[in-house]
Amino acid sequence: MAMSESTVDVLPELKQIVGALLFAAKEPLTVKRIRKAMIETGNGFGGPYEQYAKATDVQIEGAIEELMADLDRSKLGLGVALVAGAYRLQNDAACGPFVRALLEKNQTMRLSKPALETLAIVAYRQPCLRSEIEEVRGVSVDAVLRKLIDMQLVRVVRRSELPGRPWLFGTTQKFLEHFGINQIEDLPGSQELRRAMPVDEKKKDTTETFPDIEKELKVDKSSDEEEDDNSMAALDEEIQKEET
Amino acid sequence: MDLIKDDYKVSLEVFEGPLDLLLYLIKRDEVDIYDIPIGRITDQYMEYLQLMKVLDLNIAGDFIVMSATLMLIKSRMLLPVEEQKAQEDEEEEDPRWDLVRQLVEYKKFKDAADHLEDLEVHMENVFARESEHVELGVAPDIDMRDASIFDLIASLNEALGRVQEEDLQEIFAEEYTVGQKVTYIVENLKIAKRITITDLFGGMTSRQEIVCTFLAVLELIKLNRIAAVQDDHFASIVVEPRDPEEHVGGGIEDLEESDEIEGELI
Numbered sequence: 001m002a003m004s005e006s007t008v009d010v011l012p013e014l015k016q017i018v019g020a021l022l023f024a025a026k027e028p029l030t031v032k033r034i035r036k037a038m039i040e041t042g043n044g045f046g047g048p049y050e051q052y053a054k055a056t057d058v059q060i061e062g063a064i065e066e067l068m069a070d071l072d073r074s075k076l077g078l079g080v081a082l083v084a085g086a087y088r089l090q091n092d093a094a095c096g097p098f099v100r101a102l103l104e105k106n107q108t109m110r111l112s113k114p115a116l117e118t119l120a121i122v123a124y125r126q127p128c129l130r131s132e133i134e135e136v137r138g139v140s141v142d143a144v145l146r147k148l149i150d151m152q153l154v155r156v157v158r159r160s161e162l163p164g165r166p167w168l169f170g171t172t173q174k175f176l177e178h179f180g181i182n183q184i185e186d187l188p189g190s191q192e193l194r195r196a197m198p199v200d201e202k203k204k205d206t207t208e209t210f211p212d213i214e215k216e217l218k219v220d221k222s223s224d225e226e227e228d229d230n231s232m233a234a235l236d237e238e239i240q241k242e243e244t
Numbered sequence: 245m246d247l248i249k250d251d252y253k254v255s256l257e258v259f260e261g262p263l264d265l266l267l268y269l270i271k272r273d274e275v276d277i278y279d280i281p282i283g284r285i286t287d288q289y290m291e292y293l294q295l296m297k298v299l300d301l302n303i304a305g306d307f308i309v310m311s312a313t314l315m316l317i318k319s320r321m322l323l324p325v326e327e328q329k330a331q332e333d334e335e336e337e338d339p340r341w342d343l344v345r346q347l348v349e350y351k352k353f354k355d356a357a358d359h360l361e362d363l364e365v366h367m368e369n370v371f372a373r374e375s376e377h378v379e380l381g382v383a384p385d386i387d388m389r390d391a392s393i394f395d396l397i398a399s400l401n402e403a404l405g406r407v408q409e410e411d412l413q414e415i416f417a418e419e420y421t422v423g424q425k426v427t428y429i430v431e432n433l434k435i436a437k438r439i440t441i442t443d444l445f446g447g448m449t450s451r452q453e454i455v456c457t458f459l460a461v462l463e464l465i466k467l468n469r470i471a472a473v474q475d476d477h478f479a480s481i482v483v484e485p486r487d488p489e490e491h492v493g494g495g496i497e498d499l500e501e502s503d504e505i506e507g508e509l510i
Contacts, residue, residue: 025373028372081372089373099371117357135346136346139262180367192352193356
């Protein structure tokens with residue numbers, strides 16, 4: 001790593017900086033926000049610090065991975081996790097009971113089976129209709145769905161183009177955080193469950209709308225992951241986009 | 245007898261729906277899901293429904309629908325193969341196929357739900373910095389930007405509370421109309437851009453004037469001319485124009501006329 005080969009001894013290496021930022025941050029950090037701090041510091045201090053401004057997303061991600069491995073190896077009780085697209089410092093799950101005792105969080109609410117089933121269907125099939133969920137579960141899901149929306153685990157994505165313009169549901173950022181998932185695609189068997197045949201067959205007359213929606217979603221995603229742009233304004237814009 | 249009843253009750257409540265019950269029956273008898281002995285399973289399913297009735301459990305309509313489906317499949321299976329073909333499309337498969345497909349799919353999502361449950365239990369032990377454990381329930385970070393109708397009504401009440409008791413003996417002529425107030429709000433928003441509800445009602449002393457103003461706010465929100473927003477929990481509600489260049493100002497005249505009637509009703 002170029003950073004660690006700096007001529008001045010006191011200059012921290014990228015891995016250290018990333019660790020310090022994750023420690024200090026009150027919320028999960030995206031790579032872009034880390035890079036913004038690097039650029040600001042680099043430009044502000046100048047001199048040997050200028051090299052930090054040049055750190056790329058890939059370098060930062062590499063540093064985080066290094067940090068992850070180091071923490072894991074040295075059994076510090078801490079780790080870095082990638083949840084909902086952002087990195088955060090968290091305790092090792094094995095130490096959870098102690099942390100819970102310390103924080104007096106022994107009463108945690110768990111979701112019921114019907115809620116979990118409904119949530120699983122929404123997660124894999126999103127954006128999906130209430131009728132699709134009911135088809136899979138074989139029962140009415142009205143009340144469960146409403147509760148999940150109240151809990152902010154499920155949200156209304158938009159109205160579909162089907163007759164009566166029923167709502168389409170999807171999962172929220174909080175869903176990812178609650179289950180510690182980075183993205184929906186990380187759920188096991190997501191390809192298979194997403195493309196299960198009955199829905200495809202039955203939705204024959206509406207096939208035009210669904211690929212469109214998926215295309216739209218893909219466009220959204222790819223625009224978020226644009227190549228490194230070093231201008232601060234662009235970075236700010238991206239960070240803002242991520243946060244909204 | 246009571247004991248047995250309770251036992252049944254406990255095991256029955258586990259089923260989330262007819263599919264869940266069917267899966268349970270299939271698993272219990274270790275039958276091949278792709279080759280369900282429909283007669284036996286139907287009988288067992290009906291037995292359970294019967295039990296639920298005896299136990300006074302509310303049987304959801306979904307359970308009844310499934311029993312009808314099972315009966316239909318059973319009756320089709322009884323038909324000789326040739327007659328089946330004659331009755332149905334050439335391509336028609338095993339009458340159980342639809343149900344099997346549904347069951348298999350349900351099973352997959354049930355497994356997926358189990359996985360989510362494991363993750364949830366795991367995450368119970370994980371705390372991020374700031375001990376920000378993600379809590380379920382209506383969270384404070386909810387977007388408060390859009391004020392609800394109840395917030396608006398609360399402000400109306402507040403404004404009405406400030407008004408002195410009117411002299412009820414006299415009958416006043418209708419001084420204010422909703423349309424008038426619409427114009428008033430629109431004109432003011434052209435200058436101020438943002439007005440708090442409190443300021444809007446400020447200085448108004450008549451009940452009727454306040455009500456008209458309130459209705460004007462609702463009307464303008466309905467027409468998407470203005471938005472009522474709240475920057476924070478319990479913060480004062482602010483009205484601001486929506487898309488100021490395009491909308492505000494246009495078509496206000498007709499509104500003034502049509503709403504006159506409404507205003508007078510109050």
